[in-house]
Amino acid sequence: MSTNFSPVQLRQKIRNGEHNSNTSGYCHGFVQCNLVMLPKDWAADFLKFCQLNQKPCPLISVSENPGDTHLPDVATDLDLRTDIPSYRIFKDGVMTEEVSDITPYWRDDLVTFALGCSFSFEESLIADGLDVRNISEQVNVPMYRTNIECKPAGPFKGNMVVSMRPFNPSDAIRAIQICTRFPSVHGAPVHFGDPSMIGIDDINSTDYGDPVTIKPGEQPVFWACGVTPQVALEQAKPPFCITHSPGCMLVTDLPNSKLAVL
Template structure:
C-alpha cells in the first residue's frame, strides 16, 4: 500500500493505476504536482441535462471540465484511457438523498444509462499558492481540507437545489490579497474565494467542526479564507434526493491528465 510520500512522485496515469489496483485509497491533496484534480458526479441520463444546467447556473462550485458519453466511464478529454468506475480512491453512493455506501470502486453500481461529470477542484491551484509563498495548512499537517456547508443557497435547476459548500484555508493576513490574486487565475477550478473572514456571516458556526474533511490549525494573525467547493453536489444530493447519484468521497479526487497551467488565465 502506497503512503502519501510514495504517491507524490507518480504521474497521473501511474496514480490512477495504483488506485485501480487498490494500492492507494487515501485523500489526494498534494499529489500529481502540476496536474488538475477533479470532483466526480455520476447521474442517470434523465437527470444529466438538469445537472448540466445546475452547473451552468453555479459555476463557482461546479466548473465543468469533462462530461462522458452515456454509459461510458472513460473521460476522453480529461484522461483518455482512464475508468471512472475504478480510478478514484473512494466513492460515495447516494440513493434518494441518503448515502448508502462508501466504496473503493463502483463497478457493481455502474449502469448503461449513467453520465459522469468531472468538475474542477481547488486542489489544482494549491501548487500555485505554495509557489507564491502562501501556506496550505492541510498539506502541511497531512490532512484532508476542511469543508463546510454554508447558509448560501445555490441557484436551482430542475430538481437540483441546495446549499453551497466551501473549503477553508487559513491564510496569514498579509498574504490574503496574494491568495486572491493567485487563485483568481484558475476560474476552471473554483477561482477566487467566495468569502474572507467572519465565517458566521455565511452560516458557519465552528471552524473546528467541518462538515467534511479535517479540522486544521489556525494560528494567531491568520484569516479563514473560503473557496467554493466541488462537494456542493453532495449537499445537493441530500436536498434534491435523486434516485441515484455517485460522487467522489470528499478529498478523494480524480487525477486528470490536464495541466494546471492549461486551466489558468493570463
C-alpha cells in the same frame, strides 16, 4: 510518503487498491476533479445547475455517451469505475455507503460530470511561498456547509459547500490574486474572516475533511467547493447516483497551466 507520481501512475495505484485516501498534494501540475454520475434522465437538469453555479460547480468534462467509463478529453488509461480512491453511493438523495470500486454498481445509463477542484490551484499558492495548511499538515482540506444559496435548476438546489485555508492578511490578499487566475477550479475565494457570516458556527468542526491549525493573526479564507453538488443531490433525491468521496478526486492528465487565465 512520496506523492511524486504521474497521474497515470497514481490512477494505477488506486485501481490496484494501493491508494484509498485523499489526493491533495499528489501529482503536482495536474488538474483534479470532483465527480457526479447520474442517470441520463437527470443529466440535463444537473448540467443546467452547473451552468448557473459555476463558482462551486466549474464543469471540466461530461461523458460523451451514457454508460461511458472513460473521459478521453481529460485522461488516458482511465476507468471511472475503479480509478478514484473512494466513491459515495446515493439512493433517493441519501448516501448509503462508500466504496473503492463501483464496478458492481455501474449502469449503462449513467452520465459522468467532472468538475474542477481547488486542489489544482494549491500548487500555485505553494509556488508563491504560501503555506497551504492542509498540505503542510498532511490532512484532507477542511470543508463546511454554508448559508450561501445556489441558484436552483429543476430539482437541484441547496447551499454552497466551501473549503477553507487560513492565511495572514497579506498572504490572503496574495491568495486571492493568484486564484482569480483559475476560474475553472473555483477561482477567487467567496469569503474570508468571520465564519458565522456564512453560517459556520464552529470552524474546528468540519462537515467534511479535517480541521487544520489556524495560527494567531491568521484569518480563515473560504473557497467554493465541488462537494456542493452532493448537497444538491440530497435535495433533488435522484433514485440513484454516485459521487467521489470528499477529498478523493479524479486526477487527470490535464496540466493546471491550461486552466490559468493570464
